[in-house]
Amino acid sequence: MKSLIVIDYTNDFVAPDGALTCKEPGQAIEGRIGELIRDFLAEGDFVVMAVDAHKEQDPYHPETGLYPPHNIIGTSGRNLYGSIQGIYEEFEDTIYWMDKTRYSAFQGTDLALQLRARGISEIHLVGVCTDICVLHTAIEGFYHGFRVVIHEDAVASFNPVGHEWALGHFQHQLGMAVVKK
Template sequence: MKALIVIDYTNDFVATDGALTCGEPGQAIEGRIGELIRDFLAEGDFVVMAVDAHREQDPYHPETGLYPPHNIIGTAGRNLYGSIQEIYEEFEDTIHWMDKTRYSAFQGTDLALLLRTRGITEIHLVGVCTDICVLHTAIEGFYNGFSVVIHEDAVASFLPEGHKWALGHFQNQLGMTVRKK
């Protein structure tokens, strides 16, 4: 069994006016993410929206001093970007929404348990940012014993250099599959 994990594909990370946007590179992968969601659902696979969740000016969160406020609970910035929000609303009863408060979708969540109870051994990662949240989720998935597949045409980042480095790291240092369409 396999699962698709869509990481942080929100207005704040992708929209042109997002609070912490990767802009055009993130916008360019919208169609491919939508296609993968529909493919996974059609095959009866598990789909997870792993969405960054912050409280404004949280003095205890380690990211508070690193980035401008983003993905604040209750704001439009946390909505999924573009057609991905529409797909989520269409399949809301099937797609699992999961708040996360750290880079990794595994850290402080029950993601590993959700996957294991469904017999899932292979996770596919898409979303943003390749060298931040996708990277940390991939590494923790690896250490939790899951086979990890990164869809190169469905991940993006702020910096092309970081994106390229992360794709190489997934494949060369972690032995993960980096899949091109």
């Protein structure tokens, strides 16, 4: 079995006026992410929305001070971007929503337990940012023993150099599959 994990595809990370937005690179992958969600659901696979969740001005969070406030609980910045919000609402009973408070979707969450309970051995990652949350989720998934697949045409970053570096790192240092449609 396999799972699709959609990482941080929210207004704050993707919308033109988002607090920490990838802008056009993030917006350009919307259609592909939607297509992958629908394909995985049609095949009966487990789809996860791993969504960054922050408290405003949390003095104990390691990202406070590194980035402007983003994905604040209770704000529209945490809504999924564009058509992905509608897809989630359509399949809300099937898609697993998971708040995360660190870069990795595994850190401090029940993601590994949810995947293991379903007999999943392969995870497919899409979303933003390639060189931050996608990277850390991929590495931790690798250490949990999952086969990790990165969809190059469905990840983006606000840092083009970091994006390209991460894609190479996935493939050459971690032996992950980096695929395109």
